[in-house]
Amino acid sequence: MEHRKVTKPTTIQSVERATKILLAVAAAPDGASAKEVSNQFNLSLPTAYHLLTTLVREGILSKDARRRYALGPLASVIADAVAGSLVAPQQYLDALTSLAASTRETAYLSAWRGGRVTILQSAEGVHAVRVAGLTRGYCDHLHARASGKLLLAYAPEYLRNSQLEQLKLTRLTSNTITTRRELVAEFARIINEGVAHDNGEFSEDVYCVSVPIIERGSVVACLTVSVPVGRYQSDSAMILARLQDAAEAARVTHS
Known part of the structure; x- marks a missing residue:
């Protein structure tokens, strides 16, 4: 049988560099200088300097009097579009579907959207457990959801503190x-x-367990499996292993 050589997709170096610079500047509380970049x-x-200048000219970055670069006015267009969308990368959705099939349980994909930990999609296995209200777009009770607690734990400090100030720790069950x-x-x-x-x-x-999807060192989403408590006790090792495999398979970036 003839085996075809798998080749990596063609990429453009300048675009890769500009993207990495944009992400680095976005992550820097005080911006970055050309020398630091x-x-x-x-x-x-x-x-x-030329890459930074191009991003400034396009409005994605801005430059202040100290010659430090920060996110520009048009960066908010991207941020607002993401915040209002429930669309997820196909690779994440494929991993979600595979996870539900391999565990035979209900699986969820969640991420930050508009300042809330939101369910972007769910998939049911043959042993599916349906939890009332946990449908696409659900974003309440972060303190009681595995996905909510996970994404809050990994959130930047300013976002986590802001959420904690607003969060009502409503008791939903005796274990909430x-x-x-306790939450911290x-x-x-x-x-x-x-x-x-x-x-x-x-x-x-109902027992839920979540693991992060990590892109270039940042937690950008998470996968969750929902299962009856009794079944989790017997299948926990399998479920956790398949969750971790799915989160790794979901990653878009691998450098």
């Missing part, structure tokens, strides 16, 4: 976390283990 990405100073102290302690455990659990905290007798 040059050093971070091992670029010549003229190359870094209802104090900020839960965040530390999630960061340490890389996984979040909902042990009947949102819905009695």
Whole structure:
């Protein structure tokens, strides 16, 4: 049998560089200088400057009197479009479907949208557990959902603190976390283990477990499996392993 050689998609180096610079500037609280960008990405100073100048000219970045670059006015167009959309990369949706099939349980894909942890899509396995209200677009009760706790734990400090100030820790079941102290302690455990659990905290007798989808070091979404508590106790190792495999398979970036 003839085996075809798998080739990587053709990419444009200048676009790759500009994208990496844009993401780096977005992540820098005080912006970045051309020299800092040059050093971070091992670029010549003229190359870094020309890429930054192009992004400024297009309105994606801005430059202040200190010659530091920050997000520009048109960056908000992208941010607003993402915030208002429930669309997810096809690779994420494929991983979600495969996860539901391999675990035979209900699986969810969630991400930040408009400042809320929102369900972007769900997929049912043959043993599907339907939890009332947990449908596409649902974004309430972050403190009681595995996905909500996970994405809050990994969120930038300013976003996490803002959410905690607004969050009503409503008791939904006898297991629901209802104090900020408990929730913050839960965040530390999630960061340490890389996984979040909902042990009947949102819905009695339903166990949910979430793992992050990580792109270039940032948690951008998460996958969750929902299962009856009793079944999770016997299948936990399998479910967690397949969740982690699915999250890795979902990744769009691999450098």
